[in-house]
Amino acid sequence: MEKPYVIGMDMGGTNTVFGVVDARGTVISKSAIKTGTHTDVNLYIQDLYNELIKLIDAAGGADKFKGIGVGAPNGNYYTGNIEFAPNLPWKGVIPFANLMADKFGIPTALTNDANAAALGEMTYGAAHGMKNFIMITLGTGVGSGIIIDGKLVYGNDGFAGELGHTTAIREDGRLCGCGKSGCLETYCSATGVARSAREILGSTTKDSLLRNIPVDDITSKDVFDAAIEGDEIAKEIFEYTGKILGQSLADFVAFSAPEAIIIFGGLSKAGDLIMNPIRENMEKNLLPLWRGKIKLLFSDLKEADAAVLGASSLAWEL
Numbered sequence: 001m002e003k004p005y006v007i008g009m010d011m012g013g014t015n016t017v018f019g020v021v022d023a024r025g026t027v028i029s030k031s032a033i034k035t036g037t038h039t040d041v042n043l044y045i046q047d048l049y050n051e052l053i054k055l056i057d058a059a060g061g062a063d064k065f066k067g068i069g070v071g072a073p074n075g076n077y078y079t080g081n082i083e084f085a086p087n088l089p090w091k092g093v094i095p096f097a098n099l100m101a102d103k104f105g106i107p108t109a110l111t112n113d114a115n116a117a118a119l120g121e122m123t124y125g126a127a128h129g130m131k132n133f134i135m136i137t138l139g140t141g142v143g144s145g146i147i148i149d150g151k152l153v154y155g156n157d158g159f160a161g162e163l164g165h166t167t168a169i170r171e172d173g174r175l176c177g178c179g180k181s182g183c184l185e186t187y188c189s190a191t192g193v194a195r196s197a198r199e200i201l202g203s204t205t206k207d208s209l210l211r212n213i214p215v216d217d218i219t220s221k222d223v224f225d226a227a228i229e230g231d232e233i234a235k236e237i238f239e240y241t242g243k244i245l246g247q248s249l250a251d252f253v254a255f256s257a258p259e260a261i262i263i264f265g266g267l268s269k270a271g272d273l274i275m276n277p278i279r280e281n282m283e284k285n286l287l288p289l290w291r292g293k294i295k296l297l298f299s300d301l302k303e304a305d306a307a308v309l310g311a312s313s314l315a316w317e318l
Contacts, residue, residue, distance in 0.1 A: 008312025069314030118145025120310025242277025
C-alpha cells in the first residue's frame with residue numbers, strides 16, 4: 001500500500017509541535033500540545049496520541065504513514081532514546097522512539113533538534129543538493145547539525161556536533177548551563193545577546209534606547225528593535241555577537257570544509273545586522289585556501305514549519 005505521508009514532531013521544553021507532511025515537503029496539517037506540564041512520559045504520549053490521531057485519521061489512517069520523525073533535546077539517533085535532557089520534565093534515559101512506535105503502530109526515528117533541522121534543510125531548503133554543509137541554529141541556545149558526504153555526523157555515541165559547546169572565549173568566559181565556561185552558546189544565542197547587552201550597557205555611560213528597559217528584562221528582540229532605530233549600543237552588541245560567531249565558524253570550516261554554512265533560528269531575523277559581522281569575521285579568520293569559497297546563507301525553511309519539516313525528513317528514511 002502506498003504511504004504518501006510522514007509525521008514530523010519537534011519537542012521543546014515548553015511545547016511539542018507536530019504535523020503531517022507529504023513527499024513534496026508540504027505540511028498538510030499541524031497541531032501542538034504542552035510538553036512541560038507532563039511529569040510522566042506515558043501521560044505525555046497519551047496526550048500526544050489524543051491530538052495526533054486526529055491528524056492521522058483525517059489523512060486516511062496509520063496505513064498511509066511511512067514513519068514518524070522526532071527532533072528532541074538530547075535525542076540519540078542510534079538508540080532512539082532521549083538521554084538526560086535538562087530542559088525536559090523526564091530525567092534519565094527515555095526509550096522514546098520505542099514508546100512512540102508501540103503507541104501509534106508506526107515506525108519512529110529520533111534525533112536531536114538541530115540535527116533534524118539540518119536534515120530538513122538538505123531535503124527541503126537552502127541546502128537541497130548539497131552534500132557538505134553545517135547548519136547553525138541560533139535560538140535560546142546554539143545548536144548545530146553537520147552534513148559530510150551527504151550524511152549527518154552522529155559520531156561514536158550519537159551526540160556529535162555540539163558546536164554550541166565549543167569554547168569561544170577561554171579567559172573569563174561566561175558560565176554555561178552545561179557546566180563549562182566560555183561556550184559559544186553563552187555569546188551567540190538569543191540569551192547570549194541579552195547577556196551581552198547587560199555587560200555592554202554596564203561598561204559605558206552612552207545613551208541607548210535599551211536604557212528605557214529594566215536591564216534584567218532586555219531580550220534579543222529589544223536589541224534588534226533598538227538597532228533598527230539606529231541605536232549605536234544595540235548595533236555594537238550585534239557586531240560583538242557576529243565577531244565571536246564568525247571566528248568560531250572559521251574554526252568549524254577547518255574540520256569539515258563545507259560548501260555552505262546555513263544560519264537558522266530567531267537571531268537570523270536580524271538579517272544584515274548579524275550576517276555582516278559574521279561574514280567579515282569568518283573570512284578574516286579562514287585559512288587562505290577557503291577565503292571567498294564558503295557560502296554563508298540564511299535558512300530557506302519557513303520558520304513556522306521548519307521544525308516539523310526537519311523532523312519529518314527523518315521518517316522518509318524508515
